[in-house]
Amino acid sequence: MGDWFETIADVEATPEEADRLGAEVLSWLVEQGIVMAEQTDCILGNQGHRPGPNYPAATVEPWADLHELGTNGFRVVAGRSVFYSMGVDQVVCPRCGAVVVDDQDKDSWNNFSPVIDEWYMGGTGVRACRHCGKPAGINEWRWSPPWGFGYLGFEFWNWPMLDPGFVAAVSNRLGHRTVRPCGKL
Ligand SMILES: [Zn+2]
Incomplete structure (x- = not known):
């Protein structure tokens, strides 16, 4: 178990x-x-x-x-901690609702995930949405699972x-x- x-x-x-x-x-x-x-x-x-x-x-x-x-x-x-779930199914933009990470598309995660390291290393964790271009903080994106x-x-x-x-x-x-x-x- x-x-x-x-x-x-x-x-x-x-x-x-x-x-x-x-x-x-x-x-x-x-x-x-x-x-x-x-x-x-x-x-x-x-x-x-x-x-x-x-x-x-x-x-x-x-x-x-x-x-x-x-x-x-x-x-x-x-x-300072990354409170992770096991895996990421989706990350959705809080501004425009676009799916920026999809677990079917590995590149989408590879493009997005560096923001975690940036935040962990002391950065702001703010990143612009690749669809609408508006910035969002790392905790603002809709993560599923959370x-x-x-x-x-x-x-x-x-x-x-x-x-x-x-x-x-x-x-x-x-x-x-x-x-x-x-x-x-
Ligand atoms: Zn957006």
């Missing part, structure tokens, strides 16, 4: 506020019993927080076996699908827009 991840990626947090906001969300999740306070080796060699007794409150269809898995952790990621680029994210490993209401509650605490990359290793 492959391992599955789902991420709540904050695409608006600044580098300066990421640590503080990450710690605030973590302590709220611990208070709610959604994750355990202590860190253990529960994410493929990374430290994480195992699901707490009330973890079902965060998911649509909880399953009892989650507690038994070796990889079942929650992790706060702070620092990708996020930012300084704060929350990873859940092998959890059942997160409840949209829970994700909205996290976004509200952050006061920021979030996106939800996911994938299976």
Whole structure:
């Protein structure tokens, strides 16, 4: 069985506020019993927080076996990060609606993807649409499945699908827009 991840990626947090906001969300999740306070080796060699007794409150269809898995952790990621999904089906221009990346057309990805490295290396990540010519920020394009680029994210490993209401509650605490990359290793 492959391992599955789902991420709540904050695409608006600044580098300066990421640590503080990450710690605030973590302590709220611990208070709610959604994750355990202590860190253990529960994410493929990374430290994480195992699901707490009330973890079902965060998911649509909880399953009892989650507690038994070796990889079942929650992790706060702070620092410049590409919060990726497994693969890209499409990237659509937020200005004109043109499909600028299509997974059937490898060249379209090869033309577009350098913007990720540029952003990661400290660039603006702004790029002009090849159809309408208007510039768009890296988080403005409509990515499917979702990708996020930012300084704060929350990873859940092998959890059942997160409840949209829970994700909205996290976004509200952050006061920021979030996106939800996911994938299976
Ligand atoms: Zn466009």
